[in-house]
Every structure is written in structure tokens, then in C-alpha cells.
Amino acid sequence: MARIVSVLMLALMLAVVSGWPGFSGVHAADPSALIVNCHDPERGIVQKTRRDRCQGRVVSAEEAARIEADRRDYVRRAVTDRTAPVAPGKRLRGIGTGFFVSRDGMILTNQHVIGNCDVVSVSPATGETAAADVVASNPGSDLALLRVDLKPDAVARFTSSRRLSGPVALVGYPDQGIPPIRPLLTDGQAAGIERLSSTLSVLRIRADVRRGNSGGPLLDQHGNVVGVVFASINTPGVYRRTGEIVRNVGFAIPSDLAMTFLRTHNVAYDTGRAAAATASADGAEMLSRARPFVARIGCWR
Numbered sequence: 566m567a568r569i570v571s572v573l574m575l576a577l578m579l580a581v582v583s584g585w586p587g588f589s590g591v592h593a594a595d596p597s598a599l600i601v602n603c604h605d606p607e608r609g610i611v612q613k614t615r616r617d618r619c620q621g622r623v624v625s626a627e628e629a630a631r632i633e634a635d636r637r638d639y640v641r642r643a644v645t646d647r648t649a650p651v652a653p654g655k656r657l658r659g660i661g662t663g664f665f666v667s668r669d670g671m672i673l674t675n676q677h678v679i680g681n682c683d684v685v686s687v688s689p690a691t692g693e694t695a696a697a698d699v700v701a702s703n704p705g706s707d708l709a710l711l712r713v714d715l716k717p718d719a720v721a722r723f724t725s726s727r728r729l730s731g732p733v734a735l736v737g738y739p740d741q742g743i744p745p746i747r748p749l750l751t752d753g754q755a756a757g758i759e760r761l762s763s764t765l766s767v768l769r770i771r772a773d774v775r776r777g778n779s780g781g782p783l784l785d786q787h788g789n790v791v792g793v794v795f796a797s798i799n800t801p802g803v804y805r806r807t808g809e810i811v812r813n814v815g816f817a818i819p820s821d822l823a824m825t826f827l828r829t830h831n832v833a834y835d836t837g838r839a840a841a842a843t844a845s846a847d848g849a850e851m852l853s854r855a856r857p858f859v860a861r862i863g864c865w866r
Contacts (some may be wrong), residue, residue, distance in 0.1 A: 602629035606749070610636060635746055651696040652684035652865035659864040662737035662748070662781030663687065664790070664855075665717035666827060666834045672711040673721075673823060674780030674862050675795050676702040679709050686863035687713040690747055690856045694863075701830045706765065706818060707795050708826045709780075711862075719857035721782055722837035724789040726768060726819040729755045734848065735772055735794050735815070736855040737781030748859045750852040751778075759816065767816045768792045774815030780862060783817040786845035788854045789837030792817030 603619035604611050611629040624632070661678030665671065672687060679685045679699060688694040695713050702709040735751045753772025760766045770783065774797035783792035796816040827834050846854065 602626060604629070604632060651686045651694055651863075655684055655865035657863050658682075658866045660738055660740075660777050661779045661862040661864070662777065662794070663711060663860050663862045664736075664780075664782045665689075665720045665858040665860065667720060667832055668716065670713045670715050670717070671700070671832050672697065672713060672860060672862075673793065673827070674709050674711060675793065676704050676707045676709040677795070678780045678862050679711070679864060680704070682864035682866060684865040685711060686865065687711065687715065688861040688863065689715060689717060690859065691718070697862075701826075703826060706822055706826060708793065708818060708823060710827070710830055710832065717858050719854075720835055721790045721855075721858050722788070722835045723820050723824050724785065724787075724791060724837040725821055726791040727821060729768060729785065729791050731755060732786055732845075733770055733772070733791065734784045734851055735770075735774065735778055735781055736784065736852060736859050737778040737794065738861045739773075739775035740777040741775075748781075748852070748856055748861075750848055750855070752848060753815070756814075765822075766819070767795075768819055770815045770817060771813055772815050773813050778815075781859065782855065783820075784851060784855065787837060788846050788851050790823070791820045793820075793823050 599615055600613055601616045601619055601623045602611050602625070603614045603621050604624045605621045611624065611632050616623065659678075659682075661674060663672040663674035663678070666673050679702070685697045685699060686694050687697045693715055695715050697711040697713040700710040700712050731754070733753050733755050735753060736748050737751075738745055738748060739751065751773055753770045756769040756771050758766050759769045768783065768791070770792075774794060778794045779796070781794045782790045783794050785791045794815060794817045797814065824834065
């Protein structure tokens with residue numbers, strides 16, 4: 566699910582990318598309040614720790630039990646999914662991200678996410694899994710269009726990335742040893758345009774882009790799609806070439822190119838003109854908006 570793209574060559578490694586701290590007030594004289602259930606949304610686990618050491622969100626005992634039950638259910642389903650009915654006789658070989666662009670089940674992702682797959686599966690955050698048909702793909706722009714017999718609760722809204730600046734966010738299924746239970750949000754910063762070839766320029770972003778983020782949406786401050794995440798910097802490769810250690814640099818295909826790809830294949834997508842006039846969303850709100858249209862893409866061989 567990964568490939569190396571030389572830029573600078575920049576030596577990009579294709580990446581086949583959270584919650585927000587919250588604390589509630591406690592009376593200092595209550596010793597029982599010193600140890601809390603701390604939810605780490607990035608790993609989807611709850612641990613008991615001192616309140617002042619909690620780097621995630623303090624949750625009640627009831628919510629902690631629910632989160633742990635979700636985790637156990639996910640592990641059970643992950644084991645079962647290795648031979649899921651969507652791909653009889655096949656095994657899950659890689660995971661990426663995609664997102665719904667129409668109400669009739671059209672999904673945008675990267676070509677390299679689905680390029681070597683015998684079967685492609687789509688799993689929205691609601692829990693269903695279905696096999697997808699590859700409608701179109703373009704290796705030159707690393708975009709692919711899928712169709713699946715699932716009706717999303719929401720679809721992505723696009724806006725132009727030509728004047729992109731400031732904070733951005735990635736929503737997807739980054740590799741953390743095992744795929745996360747739900748899509749995760751990673752915040753970042755737009756860092757300009759990088760030219761890969763005479764015909765392709767990409768968005769450079771400062772963010773922790775990981776394998777599993779490929780094909781996921783890059784969102785502006787209003788939750789509009791401004792790009793499709795497809796690569797991260799190859800830190801060892803850059804170091805070998807330049808002697809410099811460069812981390813947390815990722816790349817996305819501009820939304821203008823993605824919209825052209827969709828129009829070419831007669832997909833009527835939504836735009837975010839109305840949303841652009843609203844106040845910026847915080848991370849939790851943005852993830853809540855994106856979760857209904859983001860899906861995990863499975864590659865089976």
C-alpha cells in the first residue's frame with residue numbers, strides 16, 4: 566500500500582493520517598478524585614491515572630466501560646475481518662481512507678490504496694462493510710473513484726485550495742499498530758505548494774501523516790475538503806540525501822484537481838460555499854462533521 570516518490574527530490578513515502586483534552590473541576594479535598602479514567606482517543610483505550618497526568622479526556626466509569634467494550638468488539642471484528650465475507654478466500658493486506666462524495670455511494674480515495682487489490686472493501690464509521698467497485702482511477706494524479714452499495718449519512722463538501730493557508734486537519738485511519746476503531750483527526754498547518762512534475766503540484770502540510778491516512782480528506786477550518794492526503798515525508802530518505810532530519814511533513818492532492826477528476830467522471834459533488842461564511846470549527850466539532858462521510862478502505866488479496 567505504499568510507494569516511494571522522489572522529490573528534491575523530497576523522497577516522499579506514500580502513506581497507506583484526536584481528541585481534545587478536557588478536564589472537569591474537582592474539589593481538592595476529595596482523594597477519590599485524584600485517580601481518574603483517562604481516555605486516550607488516539608489509541609481508543611482508557612487507563613487509570615492521576616488527574617494531572619491525564620493527556621486525554623477524563624471520563625466517567627460508565628463511559629470507560631463503554632469504550633473498553635467498543636475496543637473488545639473491534640478486536641473481535643478485526644480478527645474476523647481477516648477472512649470477511651466481502652472477500653471469500655482473501656486476506657486483508659492493507660488499509661487506507663476514503664470519503665463519500667455523493668449520496669449514491671461514490672467514494673474518493675487514492676489510486677495507490679486500491680491499485681493492487683483483488684477486492685476493495687468500504688467500512689464507514691457506522692460499522693457496515695461492503696465490497697466496492699472501482700469506477701475509475703488515475704495513477705498520474707493518484708486518485709480513484711469507488712462505488713459501494715451503502716448510503717452515507719453525509720457527504721464531503723469541497724472548496725478550492727488555491728489560496729489555502731493556516732490550520733488544516735486530516736481525518737482518517739492512521740496506522741498505530743492496529744487500525745483505530747473510529748476515524749481520527751490530526752491537526753496540521755498548510756505549508757505551500759510543492760511541484761512534483763511539470764503537470765502535478767501538491768499541497769505541502771505540516772502534520773503527522775501516517776500509513777492509513779492515504780485517501781483521506783484534508784479539511785480547512787470550516788470542514789471543507791481542500792485536498793486528498795496521499796503521502797508523507799520519507800525521513801530516513803531525506804536524511805540519507807541531505808543529512809537533515811525532517812519530520813511531520815505530508816502532502817495532499819489539491820481539491821481543484823480532485824474536483825476536476827470528479828467532473829470528468831460525471832460525479833455531482835457538493836461545495837462548501839455556505840460553510841465558508843461560518844465560524845471556524847474546533848477539532849471535536851470538525852471530527853463530528855467528518856465522521857459520517859469518512860470510511861476505512863480495505864485491500865484484499
